[in-house]
Amino acid sequence: MIHKFSHSIFVAAALAAAFQAQAAAPTAAPAQPKLVVVLVVDGLPNEQVLRYRDQFGQGGFRRLLEQGAWFSNAHQAHGITVTAVGHAAVLSGAYPYQHGVIANNWIDAATGEQVYCTDDASYSYIGEETKRLDGTSPARLRVSTLGDELRYASGNRAKVVTVSGKDRGAILLAGKTGTAYMYMDKTGNFASSTYYMAQHPEWVQRYQAGKPQNRYYGKNWNLLLPESAYANDMPDPAPVVGGARNGFPFSYYSESGELDSGYYARLRTGPYLDELTLEFARAAVEGENLGRNAAGVPDLLGVSLSSHDYVNHAYGPESRMSHDHLQRLDRMIAGFFSYLDKRIGMDNVMVVLTADHGFANTAEFSQGRRVEAQRIDGNKLMQGLDAQLAKVFGVEKLVVGSAKGNVLPNIYLDHGLMEKNKLKPDDVEKAAAAWLEAQPGVNEVYRRQQIENGGANGTRQSLLMRRAFNHQASGDLILVHKPFWYVGSGTSGTTHGSPYAYDTNVPLMVMGKQWIKPGAYGQYAEVVDIAPTLAHLLRVRPPAGAEGRVLTETLR
Template sequence: MPTAFRPRRLTMSTLSILLLAGAASFAPLAGAAAPAAAKPAGAATAAAAKPKLVVVMVIDGLPSEQVQRYRDQFGPGGLRRLLEQGASFSNAHQAHGVTVTAIGHTAVLSGAYPYRHGIIGNNWLDADGNSVYCTEDKRFTYIGEETDAHDGTSPANLRVDTLGDQLRYATGNRSKVLTVSGKDRGAILLAGKTGTAYMFMDKTGDFASSTYYMQQHPAWVERFQAGKPQDRYYAKSWKPLLAEAAYADDAPYPEATTKSPNRFPFTFYSESGKPDADYYGRLKTSPAVDELTLDFAQAAVEGEQLGSNPSGATDILGISLSGHDYVNHAYGPESRMSHDHLQQIDRRIATFFDFLDRRIGMDNVLVVLTADHGFSNTPEFSQSRHIDAQRIDPKPLLEGLDKALATRFGAAGLVRKSMLPEVYLDYAAIDKRGLARADVENAAARHLLAQPHIAQVFTRTQLEQGVAATSRLGLLMQRAWNRQMSGDLMVVPSAYSFFGSGTSGTTHGTPYNYDSSVPLLIMGKRWIRPGDVGQYTEVVDIAPTLAHILRVRAPAAAEGRVLVEALR
């Protein structure tokens, strides 16, 4: 059982220890620092053989509970293989307070929290109030593709290194680190500073890299693109994989909207009558984008000879499957569409493992599977279960805040901008009127806390002094807050509510368990002991654990621990 958390007041020195301890704040004390058991004869030989290939898989937007709920329906070779032949951590978490794609992917191989690695969201505001996308870099463009101003093209905003960077450093760049994803941020933030990222192009359905990594694609990528595998789905349909009875416990179909039809089969088409950007966009909210991603991963293994490195160095292949996130946003994790989508992913992962077995031999491969975040149920589903869940429209909330501060301090416009959960105050205007910053922050927090469905507000003063980290919720928000980049208020909605002005679908991004709890499965016959592990674990533990197995230095900002309970 995890050690109970006992809130206490923190000095700045205590806060530094707490933040640097990372997962140790909540990890069980029993066994965590126990001396290693004596190794049987011959174990040293097994330990000496490092993996030829490390495969790091991230299923975007996959709550841990879905893996457990549907595990009896999985086929034999995919997720079930990982569950039965690997270490399965049922209490693993993305342990920061803003659970979104960019932050979650960064945690996997950096082992760091946002306050250190600098990726504080998918988007944030700079000092001038301009929107910044997490992987944008106007110095670089996609290769052979249109590139918009805020497209993701490099890891320039990532302030730390990753496991892949350390591996390439240790092997004199002989190790290859290659990543692929349906989202640019999913690939780029796994690849780190020195790996190579490929991402799905919304307008063409191709996978492409950027000029940060190279000036021209290698021949194997050009061959893959020439085959146009993305066009094979045109006029075909996504249909349920299992018998009707298998979906009996799913929520009823949600109300349909123009953008989100709600019943199987889902047909892939475009208004133009041929494959185009409209059609390629439809592929993303389906198993097709994940199948294409794994097809590209297989081509990369062959084209780059991953796992067959002539130098004998270990290679890393990062795969981020984006479709589940799109499906859950549209329909909710309780839906039949989400349920079936995970089954489809499972079967395609099994095919990928079969390929690796033939190509490299799975005894030579170490596999890690996790997720960047979980998901909230749709508010309508939560309300049907008598939970007071709401979509909180940011516009009236922030307008009311600005008006309240104007009334209190006699000055309008003290709220500069917002990208919830972060609110940016206009400190220049506050200073000009001779107001105390802490007074304005506290007044803003009191007003917001008086609004429906707002659970907690942390101010810049609290976060700078470390007093927020006296509770678990506060510590998670503290980890998510970066002194130079983050807002002046961090606003936490009540459980099962979230910020959004839409009328359908759902999202993620809070510190609550349904958003933070993710699967963590590690399989590798020579290195990992199979079994279920209920001990509290964090995604930031992955990088130190892999560094230990690969016998390389852990990333500089990593704060996780080595998962010794899973090691042979």
């Protein structure tokens, strides 16, 4: 009995020691992804994904929703929600006050000239016409991106390639050391700029020679689903007398009857630009051998799909056009995932999908729901402000570029004129803000002096607007219109750019079998969380300006 009892104690002790050793042993980290794919759908409100999810196919958005982690309460958490600012946030993890991209266009305070978020006169498009303010480099992006950190950590062996229908969509994802390709409205080509290389690699030349953009000439964009599927959408706009039809069927042609810039520009509206973008992304995967890096390091592919933004601007997110485009985009993404599965294996791929901003409904749709909504003519507003300041201070043209409201919501004052006429900037700002806040549709105005002295505090909106303010680049005043109002001088369509939830709430989906726990997450999340999360999984340092958190609740 004593012998058996001692033996039992010995066995139990041995088992306990083995268990403790096993518990103490570090858990092996899963292998790094071979390829990280970051998809940005330009102008996609999260509510559209939720509203139309039952109609998605099996392999696109539905796959992300069911096999990935998705956040219903994710936001572009800054106050000026436009394409450039949103794209800059995705892989920098930074807010505009740090990354420096405060809008698509703004005014250089030193010269009084308008600048563009990715313009750089030192570089030009390769083989394409380059105009002033065309986007050719990331010079105005003041921080690093995830791709930059990945290349730094790998000794530049990791490849970072981005493609978009817009220059700013590609360039701001690529960062300082990646390679960006963008759609050319004049020719329908995808091209890079001399910032990245002297000439295109052979695979790009081969792709361009095939002229895939020409195959849509004379084709129509028709409804994908039965008519009944669109019963709750707004009807198509009335045909334009003597002009192009704006509803279904939407035709692709040019007034000249030739393959010209009119046709290539028209391709932006509807599904075919996105189809071309994903086709070029496939060519990049093969041409650069992405996901099969000989150095054994991960690669990064950024794809910004621009057409949904063009469709929503023209017709509104409540339209049949927008609804159908999202369904078609869903099938395109499914096809792209299927391609990656065969080429690399989706078990080796990490996918993130998000958007740069949401969208307001058209004013007419909001009015039909008994919501006060109008368009604000930005040019008239700026001219009125200039006249008011001249009346108060006896100095004309205190508002820089007052004849153009196209850099709103930023408003710039002429500091040289104020100094010359011994005017205090704070006095002029206060007078301007008081007049603006009395105008129809204007909710609030944030002043430079107020923000820099810490006076714009307390509310969620003020936090977003302070994040949107960059000391060197932003205006002296930033205008916030009332909910559902927006700046636009036309009589149709809609836009974005506000701190309201319909503009900030965007999809955030992360999928990767080895790294991510699938599920619907109700926690608050921000787009700036993407870069730190990917940096954690890729075992590289976060980008320099990153302020987001690692989405630890999603990690295996």
